[in-house]
Amino acid sequence: MICYFSGTGNSAFAAQRIGRLTGMEVLDLFERIRDQDYSPLQASQPWVIVTPTYAWRIPRIVSEWLEKTPLTGNSKIYFVMTCGGSIGNAGAYLEKLCERKKMDYLGCFPIVMPENYIAMFSTPAPEEAEKQLAAAYPVIEQAAQSIKKGECFPELPRTIKDKLNSGIVNDLFYPMFVHAKKFTATEACVSCGQCVQECPLKNIKLEAGHPVTARIAWPASAAVRWRPSNMASTRKVCRATPVRNPDKE
Numbered sequence: 001m002i003c004y005f006s007g008t009g010n011s012a013f014a015a016q017r018i019g020r021l022t023g024m025e026v027l028d029l030f031e032r033i034r035d036q037d038y039s040p041l042q043a044s045q046p047w048v049i050v051t052p053t054y055a056w057r058i059p060r061i062v063s064e065w066l067e068k069t070p071l072t073g074n075s076k077i078y079f080v081m082t083c084g085g086s087i088g089n090a091g092a093y094l095e096k097l098c099e100r101k102k103m104d105y106l107g108c109f110p111i112v113m114p115e116n117y118i119a120m121f122s123t124p125a126p127e128e129a130e131k132q133l134a135a136a137y138p139v140i141e142q143a144a145q146s147i148k149k150g151e152c153f154p155e156l157p158r159t160i161k162d163k164l165n166s167g168i169v170n171d172l173f174y175p176m177f178v179h180a181k182k183f184t185a186t187e188a189c190v191s192c193g194q195c196v197q198e199c200p201l202k203n204i205k206l207e208a209g210h211p212v213t214a215r216i217a218w219p220a221s222a223a224v225r226w227r228p229s230n231m232a233s234t235r236k237v238c239r240a241t242p243v244r245n246p247d248k249e
């Protein structure tokens with residue numbers, strides 16, 4: 001079973017594409033995470049967890065959900081991480097998580113997609129985002145092929161920088177940067193309340209029709225979902241792959 005969490009649509013897109021290519025069931029974890037639903041899930045096929053990369057690891061809300069939720073039936077588990085540039089040494093932490101869950105870790109596959117961390121990086125031109133998405137299609141297919149064949153994902157080289165980023169930098173990054181202090185709504189807000197529904201941490205409430213954060217915990221970028229992000233990285237990642245859209249083939 002493919003389980004995904006997605007802030008702005010990249011991971012949702014990758015999960016659904018892998019689902020189509022492998023014929024596996026696809027489950028959006030949004031409601032389970034938001035509602036703190038840790039009831040067991042059962043699957044006969046291997047598990048595939050698809051998430052964005054937050055500070056060179058999987059998002060903490062996803063790892064917390066995984067720690068608490070029994071995944072039964074099949075003990076094999078893959079991770080697919082969409083990212084703006086690098087997943088660092090995320091695999092080492094996922095391997096430990098699998099040890100704790102007594103599951104068989106089959107690897108972690110990075111897929112570079114448009115950057116969505118608007119708190120630090122500028123939004124790219126749509127053409128640049130299109131190029132990144134076109135380069136991501138064959139990488140998504142590669143991940144799907146490995147899953148279909150039951151193969152482990154290839155091991156990734158891990159540099160000292162990767163280890164530092166996923167370790168101490170991750171520890172510092174969360175309290176310093178992953179919070180909702182900058183969340184604001186302009187005069188254009190029509191008080192529809194959609195942001196209240198879409199926040200995965202139930203972090204937004206309406207006060208006299210105006211959205212405000214209930215507690216400081218999360219960047220506003222986590223609130224928009226469903227489409228691949230049209231934001232690309234200021235960290236350049238190029239892949240010389242032909243531009244095509246498999247969904248139109």
Ligand SMILES: Cc1cc2nc3c(=O)[nH]c(=O)nc-3n(C[C@H](O)[C@H](O)[C@H](O)COP(=O)(O)O)c2cc1C
Pocket residue numbers: 005006007008009010011012051052053054055056057082083084085086087113114115116117118178219221222228229
């Ligand atoms: C809080 C936060 C931290 C991020 N940290 C990283 C990172 O360490 N490395 C990286 O390559 N991309 C990072 N990104 C970018 C996202 O991982 C990337 O855009 C991902 O594809 C977004 O997926 P989504 O659209 O499914 O939410 C970060 C984004 C956010 C919001």
